[in-house]
Amino acid sequence: MxxxxxxxxxxxxxxxxxxxxxxxxxxxxxxxxxxxxxxxxxxxxxxxxxxxxxxxxxxxxxxxxxxxxxxxxxxxxxxxxxxxxxxxxxxxxxxxxxxxxxxxxxxxxxxxxxxxxxxxxxxxxxxxxxxxxxxxRFDAGYRRLKDAIASGELGELLMLHHQHRNPEAPAEFTDEMIIHDSVVHEFDAVRYFTGEEITDVSVRIGRTTSRTGNVRDPQLVTVQTESGLLATVEIFVNAQIGYQVHTQATFENGLVKIGEGSEVEVTTAGRTGVTVDAGFVTRFRDxxxxxxxxxxxxxxxxxxxxxxAWDGYATAACCAAGVAAQQSRTVERVALAPKPSFYAAATGSPALA
CATH class of the missing domain: 3.40.50.720 (NAD(P)-binding Rossmann-like Domain)
Incomplete structure (x- = not known):
């Protein structure tokens, strides 16, 4: 030890x-x-x-x-x-x-x-x-947004919008895995940004892509925190375009967007475009x-x-509510045990140095 x-x-x-x-x-x-x-x-x-x-x-x-x-x-x-x-x-x-x-x-x-x-x-x-x-939580954009929220420079944070897109999912990927393997990151992100627990989760499923197997894709997840803040997640695991994770924060006096820092814009031969990451390992390498x-x-x-470990438990509880919401098509409450005083901070966070 x-x-x-x-x-x-x-x-x-x-x-x-x-x-x-x-x-x-x-x-x-x-x-x-x-x-x-x-x-x-x-x-x-x-x-x-x-x-x-x-x-x-x-x-x-x-x-x-x-x-x-x-x-x-x-x-x-x-x-x-x-x-x-x-x-x-x-x-x-x-x-x-x-x-x-x-x-x-x-x-x-x-x-x-x-x-x-x-x-x-x-x-x-x-x-x-x-x-x-x-x-x-260690991504430079995430840390800057966390700092902007904490500073209050743009007023109160009112809403969060997340977009999480994968190029394609394995054939064995399921609706439940959309929550457990992908949206789990957004559950943690909402808790990280707000310093609050998530109280309820809902999932809506509309039009689905033809490029899908066992999963209904895309899905729209909505969560609410203890203070009433709403956050949405567009989760699309067969997006074909590459790997994208974007977040937009709506404040009283402005907007903050993150998630485009790893994309490089190139102009050549009369066209402009960006290269999208192939996966999470390159997008979040730093x-x-x-x-x-x-x-x-x-x-x-x-x-x-x-x-x-408390953060791990809290996101597991959010995932359970998310899977239940997929099945019930209703708002599902997040069931959390009382938080031990042992965990002093609501959400463990990296240093913002």
Whole structure:
């Protein structure tokens, strides 16, 4: 386990798939004061292949096929958890029991009941050890909008409008996954921007694209916060145009738009246009880099630097309400357990430096 006196953090990456391998590369080659000490995956050969990309003068990371093996070997001070969400609860409970800090990719867990169990276990442990990977909070545009809201320079924030578009969804993508895999980010964004909990969710489905399988697409999600602020989300996972995440904030005295910073406008041969990102990894690359760097630095100080386990639980509760709203076509209330005083801040946020 890390101590404030450490100058380098030994990090194990659990899960050697797309996100896990991306984090291994980031930690090994772009993050200061960290070293990839282990890679864990049920597919040991895949873990070994990913570990080989992170070798340095000290050698290659150790390879394990389970969290239990990792903990027995005492091979890490902290963990980046990048396995599928249904595996998170078991791993997080073991890490909490061992006192190991974790950066857990979203979701904390796939449902509010299991997420609440993780929250209760962390409260019982007596220290915040879990940070949830809502990387958008570390995006430069998100941070500027958060600052504009906090400053009050444009008056009171009245409404938020989000557009979330993917080029295409896998054939197995479902209506429920639209909420759990995509709109979950907007649920967290609304909570981040407002500092409030979401109280209700509704989903409307109208005309649908011909390029769809098991999912009705696009969908319009509306949420309301404790103070009455409304936010909309246009979620379109088969948009064909690339990956876009835009937000417009309506204030009493103006508008703020974010999400176009990574697009480059080119004029040539009598035409002007922009290149749209191919996916979330390129769109939010800088945000991921900052998220992991600040998590490493905070962990060395014995802290977390972003969304907490409570934030993970609250978004899981929003997702449950969202899926219910898809089915009922009515407004669904978000059911939240009482918030433990252990979580002092309403929504964990990165530093705005």
């Amino acid at each position: 890390s101590t404030p006196q450490q100058s380098e953090l030994r990090v194990a990456v659990v899960g050697a798939g797309r996100m896990g391998s991306d984090h291994v590369d980031r930690l090994a080659h772009h993050t200061l004061r960290s070293r990839v000490s282990a890679v864990v995956d049920v597919d040991r050969e895949r873990a070994a292949a990913v570990a080989a990309t992170a070798g340095d003068a000290a050698g290659e990371p150790q390879v394990f096929s389970s969290v239990d093996e990792l903990l027995t070997a005492e091979a890490a001070d902290a963990v980046v958890l990048a396995t599928p969400g249904f595996l998170h609860e078991e791993a997080l409970l073991k890490l909490l029991d061992a006192g190991i800090p974790a950066l857990c990719e979203k979701p904390l867990t796939p449902d509010p009941d299991s997420a609440l169990r993780v929250v209760e276990a962390e409260v019982a442990a007596g220290r915040q050890l879990i940070q949830v990977g809502f990387m958008r 945000a991921y880099d900052l998220e992991v760097q600040q998590w490493v630095d905070a962990t060395l100080r014995g802290e977390i630097a972003g969304p907490s």
